[in-house]
Structure formats: structure tokens, C-alpha cells
Amino acid sequence: SYELTQPPSVSVSPGQTASITCSGDKLGDEYACWYQQKPGQSPVLVIYQDTKRPSGIPERFSGSNSGNTATLTISGTQAMDEADYYCQAWDSSTVVFGGGTKLTVL
Amino acid sequence: QVQLVQSGAEVKKPGASVKVSCKSSGYTFTDYYIHWVRQAPGQGLEWMGWINPNSGVTNYAQKYQDRVTMTRDTSISTAYMELSRLRYDDTAVYFCARGPGEYFDYWGQGTLVTVSS
Numbered sequence: 101s102y103e104l105t106q107p108p109s110v111s112v113s114p115g116q117t118a119s120i121t122c123s124g125d126k127l128g129d130e131y132a133c134w135y136q137q138k139p140g141q142s143p144v145l146v147i148y149q150d151t152k153r154p155s156g157i158p159e160r161f162s163g164s165n166s167g168n169t170a171t172l173t174i175s176g177t178q179a180m181d182e183a184d185y186y187c188q189a190w191d192s193s194t195v196v197f198g199g200g201t202k203l204t205v206l
Numbered sequence: 207q208v209q210l211v212q213s214g215a216e217v218k219k220p221g222a223s224v225k226v227s228c229k230s231s232g233y234t235f236t237d238y239y240i241h242w243v244r245q246a247p248g249q250g251l252e253w254m255g256w257i258n259p260n261s262g263v264t265n266y267a268q269k270y271q272d273r274v275t276m277t278r279d280t281s282i283s284t285a286y287m288e289l290s291r292l293r294y295d296d297t298a299v300y301f302c303a304r305g306p307g308e309y310f311d312y313w314g315q316g317t318l319v320t321v322s323s
Binding site: 101130131133135137142143144145148149154186188189190193194195196197198199200 | 313
């Protein structure tokens with residue numbers, strides 16, 4: 101079965117740039133999206149179709165997807181960005197999530 | 207505004223079934239697929255399947271093929287997910303989400319299902 105691999109954790113200092121990767125075989129051939137989830141809350145879509153930001157998502161969130169890796173980049177990271185982040189893509193008619201990355205802002 | 211409102215928490219015994227509802231508002235219910243995703247305590251997101259509210263056609267993750275049933279009632283813009291033969295490891299928060307394409311743009315608030323004897 102298809103797998104998406106994310107680092108379990110990423111740390112970043114406030115104001116710096118955080119990058120979270122998502123790896124999967126030929127992932128760049130499919131659209132990838134990203135969700136942010138804070139404790140006790142439902143996931144929120146932050147990037148879809150590789151690079152697009154939904155309305156209301158700050159410009160500091162951006163995405164890319166090429167080859168086998170999709171990347172979520174948060175520029176000028178703020179304390180409020182501390183959360184779990186999940187990538188997601190499709191494999192045939194099946195939805196696949198990455199294992200999630202805990203972003204710590206310290 | 208788009209809203210997906212789910213039914214309340216459930217406690218079930220092993221072997222029982224649970225049916226979770228997801229009521230949609232703020233858009234045309236039959237225009238968007240509804241997906242179901244679950245999250246065990248402290249774990250990641252796991253996709254369970256989708257239903258096309260217009261046709262009723264479903265597609266289930268292979269892991270749940272023999273235990274899950276997704277239905278809808280278009281008259282009340284509500285989707286349902288029923289999971290049978292519950293096990294302790296089915297304890298999780300179950301989410302519904304709207305799928306306009308390859309992504310999920312609106313999510314329900316989640317329903318905690320606890321399997322306990």
C-alpha cells in the first residue's frame with residue numbers, strides 16, 4: 101500500500117522558517133495537501149493542490165511538490181503555528197495521510 | 207457558512223455497532239463528497255472512505271470494507287457512518303469532512319467513540 105512519510109517532529113525558533121517534508125513514491129505526480137491540527141480541534145486545510153492557500157490562511161504558509169517530496173514551508177513562524185501537520189494525497193481511489201509532524205516553536 | 211455538525215459521543219461494548227451522523231448546511235449537500243476520517247488517541251489521521259451524496263455510491267478503505275457502511279439522507283442533508291463489530295482499538299474520534307476534490311475543505315467537530323466493556 102502507498103505510504104507518505106513525515107518526520108515525527110520539527111523545531112523552529114519564532115520568526116524563522118520551518119519546513120516539513122512529506123515523502124512518497126512519485127508523490128509529485130499527484131496533488132498533495134496539508135492540514136494543521138491543534139490539540140482537541142479538527143484539522144484545518146492550510147495548503148491544497150500543492151501550492152494553493154485557502155481563504156483565511158496566512159501568506160506565511162506555502163507549499164511545493166516535486167519528485168518524491170512535498171514540502172510545507174512556514175515563513176516567519178509564530179507561536180500560534182505550533183501544531184501537528186499532516187500531508188495527504190491520493191493513491192488510485194484511496195486517500196492516504198502522512199503520519200504527522202509535530203511542529204514546536206521555541 | 208458551511209458547517210458539518212456531528213452527533214455526540216458514544217460508548218459501546220465490544221461487538222456492538224455505532225452509527226455517527228454528519229449534518230451539512232450552508233451549501234448544496236449533493237454537490238460534494240463526504241469523507242470519514244478517524245483518529246485514535248494520540249495517533250494520526252486515518253481515512254475510512256467516502257460517499258457521493260448525489261448517487262449514494264461509496265468507496266471504503268480496504269481495512270474497513272467488511273465492517274463499515276456509509277449512507278446518506280438527502281432530505282435532511284445528513285451523512286452517516288456505521289461501524290460494526292466494534293473492537294477496543296476502534297476507540298477514536300471520528301470526523302466527517304467535505305471533499306470538493308483531492309482535499310477536504312471543511313471538517314465536522316468530531317465524534318468520540320469509546321469501546322469499553
